[in-house]
Amino acid sequence: MSNRPYLAHWKERIDHNAGAIYLTLVDALALSIRKGDLREGDRLPPQRTIAAYLGTNLTTVTRAFTEARRRGLIAATVGRGTFIRVGAGESHWRHTGPAVIDLTMNLPPVPQDPPLQKMIQADIAALLKQQDLNSLMSYRVTGGTMEERQLGAKWIAPVVGPRRVDEVLVAPGAQSALAAIVTTLTQPGDVIVTDRIAYPGIRTIAAQFGLILAGVDSDAEGMMPEQLDRACAQHHPRLLYCIPTIHNPTTATMSLQRRRDILAVAQLHHLHVVEDDPYSLLMDDRPPALAALDHGRVFYVATLAKTLSPGLRTAYVALPGTDMARRVTAAIRAIALTNAGLLSALTARWMQTGEAERILHAIRTELRLRQSIARRILGEGHCMNPDGPHVWLKLPDWWGSTDFVAYARRRGLALVPSTVFTISGEPPQRARVALGSAPDAASLEESLRGVVSVLQHKRSPGFADIV
Secondary structure (H helix, E strand, C coil): CCCCCHHHHHHHHHHCCCCCHHHHHHHHHHHHHHHCCCCCCCECCCHHHHHHHHCCCHHHHHHHHHHHHHCCCEEEECCCEEEECCCCCCCCCCCCCCCCEECCCCCCCCCCCCCHHHHHHHHHHHHHHHCCHHHHCCCCCCECCHHHHHHHHHHHHHHHCCCCHHHEEEECCHHHHHHHHHHHHCCCCCEEEEECECCHHHHHHHHHCCCEEEEECEECCEECHHHHHHHHHHHCCCEEEECCCCCCCCCCCCCHHHHHHHHHHHHHCCCEEEEECCCHHHCCCCCCCHHHHCCCCEEEEEECCCCCCHHHCCEEEECCCHHHHHHHHHHHHHHCCCCCHHHHHHHHHHHHHCHHHHHHHHHHHHHHHHHHHHHHHHCCCCEECCCCCEEEEECCCCCCHHHHHHHHHHCCEECEEHHHCECCCCCCCEEEEECCCCCCHHHHHHHHHHHHHHHHCCCCCCHHHCC
8 A cells, every 4th residue: 555655644543533433534535635645536445445454344434435425525436436526625615715795605685674784783872771781791591581582482473373481492593502402302323314405504413412314305395204204214213303494405395284294203203303493484474383283392493593683693492391491491501501691682672672573574575586586597497485595506417516516616606515415315416505695686696697607607527537
């Protein structure tokens, strides 16, 4: 192996790292690419050769190669082997330079009416006059004050129905709420079943806490009940995680019957259900939440990040009973302690004065305009919801997701490839386009025309096509 010195570095990292071997191997491969030990187009040794040299099993190397391919580091061709991808040394999709617009972040558009900046300035000034500064800048009660919980229960009531205040918590963002719920219900090594194409935040939580994700196939209505039943029989998961309304990234929304069918499978397999619901309040004609259909099974999380602003760092959590509320409160305290006082006071003021509803209405109107622009420019065939904040872009046959996004970035457009969302199996030929971060409709239209130009570009053959 003298002509492959990088293998010795891989073995050294594995020997000195206590983490999962396959992830250590992927990180070592990425480091070899960044250092120039491996270059674009280099062919890697067979997986069995690598396994023998590293003193590990073939399954571990295969798993590492699968993850490396998901990250856009390598490409495999049947009969020819595995190669370092073109552009593997770069950050393939995350925006790192000037762009026409960054379309990676799923943000609500900042409304012009009401004027958000002036509103924030005026309301914070009023809060500083009306409330004691020490209380605004001090630690808060974990889970929110009684008043904040009442406001939260009222905010989510159109989706989940009336809930007891002692079953509702206020959390510093959806991600901390999800982490608190998941860690309350699972132990390291447990399985969480979710969509095969899923929100990356659940992958982050699973990786951090040593949990295993099992992906379930979906159709136009989202997760398929028979596939969920099969996954439960095979993997015996502890809980189900899902986004039933305007799924991120596929935009699928479950019908009422689909929701009932999914809950029936969950009941059959004694599953807790974590319902992540960032988008329901963007819809006028919304289906009931899973939490409204099965109060005792579903842990419900609704963030204000997608309906008002991520800067508020606020999510509302509805839990199946006061005991679970107590346990999840303890987990939130361990993970994030509490909400920020000034932001909590601002959020409560907006709820009380009706400004939150005004902002929500303005964001709804703007997103519908942006979706109509996207449909006009991008055309049919893509996954879109007229009330949603993003498009699940379908790519032509000649574009793989990672290569498409890498090329778009070089053209000044930042998008997200399907590899980021893929739990298992092959990533689809898709990319997510977020519509809310553009400063205005004109900027969005210009950017989407750039996306169309990239879609229509037929890339030159790379090293994988050379024989």
